Amino acid sequence: MVEMNAPALPSQPLNLAEYHILARAKLPAMVYGYYSSGADDEQTLRDNEEAFKRLRFRPRVLIDVSNVDMTKRIMGIDVSFPLLVAPSAMQRMAHPEGELATARAVARIGTVMGLSSWSTTSLEDVEAHVPGLPKFFQLYVYKDRALTERLVKRAEKAGFRAIALTVDTPQLGRREADIRNRFTLPPHLRLANFDEVNDQSTMKQDSGSGLAAYVASLIDASLSWKDVAWLKSITKMPILVKGVVTAEDARRALQAGVGGIWVSNHGARQLDGVVSTIDALEEVVHAVQGRVPVFMDSGVRRGTDVVKALALGADGVLIGRPILWGLAVNGEEGVVHMLQMLKDEFKLAMQLCGCQRVSDIRRDLVIRNAFAPYDVRQHLGLSMPSKM
Numbered sequence: 279m280v281e282m283n284a285p286a287l288p289s290q291p292l293n294l295a296e297y298h299i300l301a302r303a304k305l306p307a308m309v310y311g312y313y314s315s316g317a318d319d320e321q322t323l324r325d326n327e328e329a330f331k332r333l334r335f336r337p338r339v340l341i342d343v344s345n346v347d348m349t350k351r352i353m354g355i356d357v358s359f360p361l362l363v364a365p366s367a368m369q370r371m372a373h374p375e376g377e378l379a380t381a382r383a384v385a386r387i388g389t390v391m392g393l394s395s396w397s398t399t400s401l402e403d404v405e406a407h408v409p410g411l412p413k414f415f416q417l418y419v420y421k422d423r424a425l426t427e428r429l430v431k432r433a434e435k436a437g438f439r440a441i442a443l444t445v446d447t448p449q450l451g452r453r454e455a456d457i458r459n460r461f462t463l464p465p466h467l468r469l470a471n472f473d474e475v476n477d478q479s480t481m482k483q484d485s486g487s488g489l490a491a492y493v494a495s496l497i498d499a500s501l502s503w504k505d506v507a508w509l510k511s512i513t514k515m516p517i518l519v520k521g522v523v524t525a526e527d528a529r530r531a532l533q534a535g536v537g538g539i540w541v542s543n544h545g546a547r548q549l550d551g552v553v554s555t556i557d558a559l560e561e562v563v564h565a566v567q568g569r570v571p572v573f574m575d576s577g578v579r580r581g582t583d584v585v586k587a588l589a590l591g592a593d594g595v596l597i598g599r600p601i602l603w604g605l606a607v608n609g610e611e612g613v614v615h616m617l618q619m620l621k622d623e624f625k626l627a628m629q630l631c632g633c634q635r636v637s638d639i640r641r642d643l644v645i646r647n648a649f650a651p652y653d654v655r656q657h658l659g660l661s662m663p664s665k666m
């Protein structure tokens with residue numbers, strides 16, 4: 279029987295939200311639940327996207343935007359536009375080619391790929407199949423430091439450009455879909471970067487999330503700033519700290535000698551109620567004062583979101599879930615199409631904002647909301663009215 283009120287599926291996705299709808303219809307419930315969910319009540323999951331909508335543009339007009347230059351150099355890497363791909367675990371659950379399809383798509387678009395420690399394709403295979411692709415290796419620090427060190431050395435040997443040290447996951451956030459579905463990696467897949475800790479039974483659970491149990495048993499919850507020094511001592515790659523949302527931690531990270539700061543709340547999958555990243559970005563940018571690059575992710579879904587994040591001081595912006603939706607819908611082609619849409623949106627947003635090049639995207643392009651225009655005047659050093 280046809281359900282009368284079933285929402286129609288978009289035949290050809292026009293935006294990232296439509297990719298999400300199509301992917302939801304295609305993926306098994308356990309996989310979709312793992313990919314999509316945030317922690318607890320998903321307050322921050324909603325706010326990550328809503329917070330972008332509280333920002334408004336102050337576009338400039340009558341600027342020749344017939345030729346727009348979207349390129350940017352980030353940490354010595356030339357990208358075709360300042361949108362990078364965040365690491366997300368276990369991509370072969372979305373598509374049989376998983377991380378390889380993502381890598382090929384990222385190479386075609388001309389940007390940088392973040393590869394998760396917990397990828398279902400080994401870091402060497404990604405390099406072998408897409409040689410020279412600029413890549414960051416995301417690191418979870420295991421209680422077993424020898425294993426962690428081997429992983430870092432392998433990433434360095436395979437030409438990864440940086441280590442993204444995830445600092446917001448001493449334990450896995452509480453994701454109720456995973457508990458309900460007793461999430462575990464499907465038996466035909468493996469965490470491809472390890473032999474040592476690939477015992478599927480570690481992730482198997484009679485009740486609850488197998489992933490949460492896996493993290494609790496293997497990941498080092500005692501990780502602290504002194505370990506950044508240790509990490510620096512074992513690699514020449516720059517260390518990016520992924521998961522900073524305060525000026526205090528940004529200053530601490532600079533003292534620790536990091537190569538970059540990645541403002542992230544892990545796509546709202548860790549601490550529910552944590553500030554949205556677009557709201558946290560500016561205090562971090564002020565604390566960093568241009569000394570190292572600042573990245574941001576969580577909730578970026580439109581080209582206009584990318585412009586807003588750059589206006590607030592990000593050097594590079596990343597997306598997580600939309601890659602999985604593109605993969606689920608159409609593998610490599612789905613990811614290319616999705617990224618190209620975002621790139622086209624970014625170009626149009628630049629044109630409509632009167633920006634000829636990425637460096638024209640400045641702080642005075644956005645205001646916090648349409649009803650509080652005076653924050654910009656303050657920023658520009660203009661006098662404030664004594665009375666509203």
Ligand SMILES: Cc1cc2nc3c(=O)[nH]c(=O)nc-3n(C[C@H](O)[C@H](O)[C@H](O)COP(=O)(O)O)c2cc1C
Pocket residue numbers: 312313314326364365366367394395396416444520542543544545546547575576577578596597598599600
């Ligand atoms: C399914 C999934 C798996 C993820 N796996 C990792 C991971 O292994 N390591 C990590 O540091 N972050 C991981 N993340 C977080 C992403 O790197 C990124 O911070 C987040 O997805 C950005 O938010 P967005 O999904 O709203 O774009 C994961 C996110 C998702 C959705």
Ligand SMILES: CC(C)CC(=O)C(=O)O
Pocket residue numbers: 367396447450489493544547
């Ligand atoms: C393997 C997980 C810890 C990956 C992750 O970071 C996530 O699911 O958010």
